Amino acid sequence: MSRSSTMLARGAVFATAVAATAVTSIARAQAPTSARDQREGYAPLVLKLPATARVLALGGARVALRDVDAVFGNPALVGTGTGLAFGAERYESGATAGQFASSSTIGPLGIGVGAQMLDAGPRYGAFPAKSEVLTREGAVGTTSLAASVAASLTWKQIRWGVAATYVEERVADDRAGGVGFDIGASKSLSLLNSTVGVAVQHLGPRLEVAGRREALPTQLALGIATAPKGLGKWVDVGGTAELDVRRDGEVFPRGGVELSYSPIEGVTFTGRAGARRPQLREERPVTAGGGFTVDRFTLDYGWETLREGAGHRLTIRLR
Template identity: 80%
Template sequence: MSRSTQTVFRWSALVTVLATALATGAAASIANAQVPSPDQRERYAPLILKLPASARLLSFGGAQVALRDVDAVFGNPALVGTATALAFGAERYASGATAGQFASSSTIGPLGIGVGVHLLDAGGRYGTFPAPSEVLTRENAAGASSIAATLAASLTWKQLRWGVGAKYVEERVSDDRAGGVVFDIGASKSLQFLNSTVGVAVQHLGRRLSVAGRSELLPTQLALGIATAPRGLGKWLDLSGTVELDVRRDGELFPRGGVELSYIPIDGVVLTGRVGGRRPQLREERPIAVGGGFTVDRVTLDYGWEALRDGAGHRLTLRLR
């Protein structure tokens, strides 16, 4: 088999996998509107753990467990340190609610170290617990605020990369707050097939959050995914993608994923477009997300857009490598 034939075969396989995953996500989203009740879709707290933390993650439909980037601190601690970078970002929702994000990834000897903060300010002093996703789309919805601050570390052992993350999470409603420590445990493996990375993580392990006499479980889930490194499509184009399946603690399945096409007109300048899909976990979310990015040397500005039940969410992230 010639090299060109092998390349076509590999990309055909990748496109088939991604298309199948996204189609499955779209079909599951339609089914989801008929099976679980709205209350079931709004279970678990805090809300911040169910929202993508950066523009790139948002435009991939929230798929994050196999991505080798500074965003790994929010998805899979095994991959922190695989990229040395800083990232800052913010999102504006249809209701006027805002989200902010900071992430840092570096290495100290054999250890990868990641720090991340993700917060949500949905306005209004009075709210309900757990915060419903309508705070993202309705201006008159009950207010709430959430935060998740993470410290994660990783290392390579037995040809696998392992990681653990500890985060303090909090959801504040009215004058009360529910807070606690949550853990993520992850592993990853690099494969020769399309220079890809496989990731698996158990996310959001911890005790119930309690406030004002009411308690709620965390959105604990098992996430499995694969992401490919950029591969050339001709002289100036690169293509990559990622797919993920989240298995929530109640047994519900949430596929998600996306593709990324980059145009490199000259060295050091990259224009990127992304499209993703997901089975929404939240009542106000919709399956479609898109985005793009512009890179000059070591600076990248990413944009992500997500469809919501009313309006949309717009997120910007600045990454410094």
């Protein structure tokens, strides 16, 4: 095994501990002092929300997932799953988040594009937006956008990727915009037929509205995801675990498991459960969801608990 592979293998062993850490973090995240200590002084808000139903159901872990929407998690995995995905989430306050992603290959290159948008009106609001816009109907509003393009390439048996993202947050008639970058790497391992991913996410300048400047939610993400493993003739199990280290030093473990049942070829039912240490005050630790696949069509559902009510996200994937 090469030196780089050995380093990534060690990272995989380390990342597997995240699942256990996430369970411990549930109790910590529920403590009122923890909720008060979590800062929300980063913008735009849409970058801190799970992009798809599958990611949401798995606790927000995404940096090692091989999927169409890798453009939102780790650009190194763009092109490993081809097709397109689109969906939306509805929050307790009436706020709505939408998402679109497409991934393909051109020769040795993986190419991906994607966009996320959050509409949490009314027109008046504050910068940076707080997560209460997801749960309180009368909360001050915001609209935020993130549009990305990513490319990946395999070199020295490691897959590398980079993404550029135009980000924007609007408050009343003011808006802040800029360009951020993600840099990622991934490696397939024989251990549990898994994928290890690492990415530095949301690098870029501060956004400014009416003289108020706020940083992007820059973080280092390290994770591992296992391919589905058969528990029997029709049942497979897989999972993912991730550790996010935010620019202020706060650490956020997250992860989840998914159980799939395939009664006939081309038809699959999937159930998912996840846990996380929330980055936002209005989020809660538990997530869940499921999916239904027929041939190349997949409908995924994700559910998350919030301080008030819940969020419900649907994503359609076409391969």
